[in-house]
Amino acid sequence: MKLSFTLNGHPVEVATEPTLSLLELLRRHLNITSCKEGCGEGECGACAVFVDGRLVNSCIYPVLSLQGVEVTTLEALMEKTRNLRESFERHDAAQCGFCTPGLVMAAYDYLRNGGSPDPEAVKTALDGNLCRCTGYQKIIEAIVDASGEEQ
Amino acid sequence: MQNGLLRRDAWPKIAGTLGYLDDLPFEGLHGAIVRSTVARGILRRILYDPAFDWSPFVIVEPADIPGENVCPGLMEDQPFLSGGEIRFYGEPLALIACADLPLLRDALKHIRIEADPLEPLLSLEAASSNAITVFGNDNSFKTIEITKGDTQAVFSDPAQRLFEGLYETAGQEHLYLEPQGMEALYREGVIVVKGSMQCPGYVAGALKRLSGETVEIEQTPTGGGFGGKEDYPSLIAGYVWLLARKSGRNVRIVYGRSEDMAYTTKRHPARISYRTAIDPNGKIAAMEVNFEIDAGAYCTLSPVVLSRGALHACGLYDFSSVSLLARALATNTPPSGAFRGFGAPQAIFALERHMDDLARWIGEDPLDFRRRHLPGAGSTTLTGAPIREADALRDLLERAASESDYTRRRDALSVGTTPLRGIGMALFMHGGGFTGSGESFLASRVRLEAGESGRVTIRIISTEIGQGASTVLPALVAQELGISAELIDYALPNTATGSDSGPTVASRTTMVIGDLLCRAARKLREALNFYADDEAFRTALKHHLKRGGERVFESVFSPPGDIVWDEEHYRGDAYLGYSLGCTVAEVQIDPISYRVRVMELYALSDIGRVVNPLLAQGQVYGGMVQAMGYALTEELIYRDGRLLNPRLCDYMIPVAADVPPMRAVFVQSDEKPKGLGELPMDGAGAAIANAVADALGMRITKLPITPQTILEALR
Structure with a gap:
């Protein structure tokens, strides 16, 4: 087709x-x-x-x-996710990195829709993502840290 | 920011531009594996549907193997492809490849296996009782006996009180997010094998046997391993090599998630029993330990998993008399294999649960009970070596108790105001590097290469698998050289160009390989004229090369003189050193659903010098959450030897919402870095189980602690 x-x-x-x-x-x-x-x-x-x-x-x-x-x-969101990705790097939110692009997308979606910096809310927002390396902690910190910035 | 602290490969990982195997452009055939459909039997034949057009396919059967049909493990029992005896459901029997992936998937539906089934041996309990014998006389791939002191004398003394406990753990799936995958590529007429792996050296060894040739092996960026990509990739490497050889084309095999979950290795299920004699002063006087692990259908690495498990089964406690029997037993389930902790998480769960059970039995607080069994001057390990970490262990326990506010919280939880809440701790160690003489046998070699540009390249085959080796190792070399880490490159591991630094396992990369790299860096530093900064270093290096100085600086492992191990009698120092951990967990149990929620995790780790605090913290968080899944939700369900839940919707690993507040704190009792990766996986499951037992006021003897487990315990 x-x-x-x-x-x-x-x-x-x-x-x-x-x-x-x-x-x-x-x-x-x-x-x-x-x-x-x-x-x-x-x-x-x-x-x-x-x-x-x-x-x-x-x-x-x-x-x-x-x-x-x-x-x-x-690939098309490099500029719009720049702050967020820098925060991921700063917080060491990627270990093996395989799940990371998906998490960046989920975090970007959360923040651009006015997601709150409350870690509990961030955790809920990540309910569709699995990561086996990080224990999520640093991902959550990275998203909270980036939440004040414009997406 | 500190020298080289941020992860080197972070940026392409976060941008999604790092090329994992299946992201790389590929032209050639896709391969697949034809598997057995019985757990045990004799293969009669493979039926290829005559109505199906097989012309676009290449098929490989055992007769196509030019070298030996043996994937080398510790016992050499596992074939790449079985042509006769079938030992587990899903055992590889033949290979098939074609250029069209959907067509390949369709073809698998047109293949049928005819086999004469035999009654399979499907549980550890049945293997232990020798209900069916599938290996040797007693199903045991490996038996280890260790005796310390005279347990017989203690047990026959009527003044002793006896307490027994049987503790069981289930398997666990690694669930690295990138599934297994390898490809065989023709480069100038020669086949090179690339893929997702922890140990290029193991793969090279396996392919040498299979092909009779030396095959170049290259690692591609690897999306997690946790031990699951230690030995298993050798099989897939063999499959792509065989298909490429027969077809004359490039071949790639990437597992789908279900195939990966159903047929790759798992953590060994275990049954561990303690029979303990307590003297009138409430001190453990003697222990009999029976330690059994389910090795699955082939031996793989099970003897060394067993060994590590057995050697961690008494912790570093001051037990004067112990008699231990450990066996790795064969069953007709997919082979078990390496998984972060390598036998230690099972041992530590059993021991630390037993310590709590004993404390409760004699009416003492678990913390005090542990305090009274800490080693002192003159205490020895299970294998009779001095416990050099005695002071560090005492300090660790006291600091963990005070920082976690253990006693106050435990008292607060036990007054009945908060039913079904509990707190638990685990005190444990992890032996760094290979067990026993392993490091001496490996004799790992590292290489630094000086370049005309004034930069230095690390050429080894230790792999980056997400743990941060490509960040931490250059940082160590840079520290030794007194320069910025940016001047140190880390070459992608390739067996043709990298020195044999051994496998990337056993928390050995920072501790053993890092140390070797520092030694090589020292040689480099001594070969150069004095330099004061990065620029001067580059000038000195260029000058050194220009006047014909050495380009390559190597270092080879040699065992430290004060570490002595007797493999035959299991006596002496089983490890180069121990990392120490104390984890405290608090849980809450839903009184209706019996679901356990972890409320807080605190981990104090003594790993010597912390090379990179940011990455170290990440290892602890990640390991603890993996252990939380192991303790509570991760359950592999088998029927007739076949995994019924090889899917992420049925096999529950923790999600972000499950993660409690976590604290990861380090003490540095030593100048030298020690192993870390496995430590957080070792103890968190035991601490959570102890917290659940505390909340319920009853014995919890099985992992995972699902609502069903609790219901059974309550009955």
Whole structure:
């Protein structure tokens, strides 16, 4: 099947199998690798991307629903997430780093929607993300620290 | 900011631009593994559906192996592909590859395994009683006996009171976020193997046996390991190499999460029993320990996991008489393997729970009971070596008790105003580096290479797996040279160019490899003219090379003279040194759902000099949360030897909302850095279990402590 949608501000047209997930399409066919496959079933959040401004797990997002939508990945949010990413670095919030882009996306989504700097609220906001290295503590600190800054 | 404190690879990791294996451009075939569908049996044949078009596929069977069909472990029993005897559900039997990934997945549905099933041995209990014999005479891959003092004499003394406890722990999945994966690439007609791994040297050794050739192995950025990428990647490396050789094409295998969870190694399940004699003064007079771990279908590293577990089963307490029997038992479940702590978390859970059970039994506070069993001058370890850490351990316990406000909180919780809240502690150690003579056998070698640009490159095969080796090791070299860490490069581990610094395991990288690098750096420093700063260093280095000076500076491990180990009799210093830990946990139990919530975790760690406080803290937080999952929620459910919950929605690791306030504090009783990575995994599970036992006022003898566990204990 043929699809046309917007990827990181650019129109794309692809011919694809209808059974593919958005994650597979992005990684295998469109050279977008910031989103990772950690579980393939929407549990770990490593594959998060924005579809029409809403954060979704791309591994369970069917390509069938892509027609005409706007997909934004971390690749296109480098400027907007700069402060946040600097805070991640300062707080040593990434260890192995595999889950980190997904966490940056979740944190960015939280903060740009006016998320509070309360650590408990941050923890709740991260309920769709799994990290096995950090114990989350430094990720939470990094997000709290970045919360005062403009996203 | 302190010299080299921030993680070197942080920025590309956070931006998502660091290329893990499956992020790298790839042209070639995707590989998959054809697996057994019985837990035990004899393979009759593999049926490839004749109605399916097999022409786009390459298939590898055991007959295609040019060298030995053995993935080298401690026993050499595990084949890369089994052609006959099947020992576990999911055992690899054949390999298949094609260029089209969806087609490959489809093809697997058209393959059927015909096997004559045999009755499988599926539990540690059944293995122990020899209900079915699947290995040797008694299912034991390895048996260790250690005797200290005369337990018989103590147990036959009628003045002693006896107390027994059986403690059980379940398996645990590593759940590194990046699944296992390897690829075999043709470079100038030669196959090179790359992938996610902890130990390029192990992979090189395995491929040498399989291929009969020396194969270059290169690590790709590795998304977590925790021991799960210690020995297992050797198998996948073999599979991609075999498929690449037969097809003449590049081959990549990346596991999906379910395949990774179902078939890769797990933490060893354990059954540990203590029979303890308490003298009239309330002191432990003798102990009999029976320590059993479930090795699974093949031996892998189980003998050394067993060894470490056994050597940690009495902690550093002052026990005068102990008799210990430890066995690693075969079953028909996927092979168990290395996992952060390597036998110690099981041992420490059992011992520290037993200490609390004993304290409660004689009516004493667990803190006081531990105080009375601390080692003093003249105390020896289980293997008869002097306990050099006696003073440090006492200081650690006292400081932890006071900083965590243990006594006041325990009293406050026990007055009945807050039912189902409890506090618990664990006091423990972790032996740094390989057990026994392991480091001597490894004889690790490190290499520093001076460059014309005035920079220095570390060329070793110790890997960065998220623990921070690529940040910490350059910082150590820079400190030794008295220059900025920015002048030190850390080359991506590759067996063709890096010196054999051994595996990245056992909390040995900072302690053992860091020390070797410092020795090599000292040689470099001594070879140069005096320099006062970075610029002068660069000038001195360039000058040194220009006049034909040495380019390479190496250092090789040699055992310290005062550390003596007798492998045959298990006597002497089992480790180069011990890191020490004390963890205090507070929990709350929901009176209706029996769900345990950890309210606070405090960890005091003595790891000698803390090289990088920021990264060290991260190791403690991460390890404690992993231990929290181990203690409370992570449960692997098997039926007929098959994992029923190989998915993240059914296997519950902690999420951010589960994380309590945590404190990670360090004491530095030594100038030298010691191991850290495993320490926080070792003790937090035991402390949480003790807190649950305190809250309920009853014995908790099993991990994980699910609502079901509590319900059973209450009955």
